[in-house]
Amino acid sequence: MKYRKKPIVVEAIRWTGDNGKEIEAFCGTDVMFGTIYEPDPVSAACIHTLNGKMYxxxxxxIIKGVNGEFYPCKPDVFAKTYEAVEE
Structure with missing residues (x-):
């Protein structure tokens, strides 16, 4: 069988590497910041997701899901999956 994703509206914010205050305001205590070293050192936002820590x-x-959970999403996947909604 084939399935289509239901049309839902989500909130999301892009992590630029220097907008930590904005990310904290969005995610609250579900985010921490640090550095990851694979393959090269880069600043990272550690997101506490329903499936454990993701970077x-x-x-x-960073997407806020339908149940208030947060998770990261690569920009190419985001562009294929979501479009801007006018409020």
């Missing part, structure tokens, strides 16, 4: 690198989006 957002600069350029990645």
């Amino acid at each position: 957002a690198r600069p350029g990645d989006y």
Whole structure:
């Protein structure tokens, strides 16, 4: 069988590597910042997801899911999956 993703609206923010205050305001206590070293040192946002810790690198989006959970998403996947909504 084939399935189509239901049309839902999510909130998201892009991690630029220097907008930590904005990310903290969005995620609250579900985010921490640090450095990861694979393959090269880069600043990272550590997101506490329903599946454990996941890391957002600069350029990645952080999405707030339908149940209030947060998770990172690569920009190419984000562009294929989501479009801007006018409020």
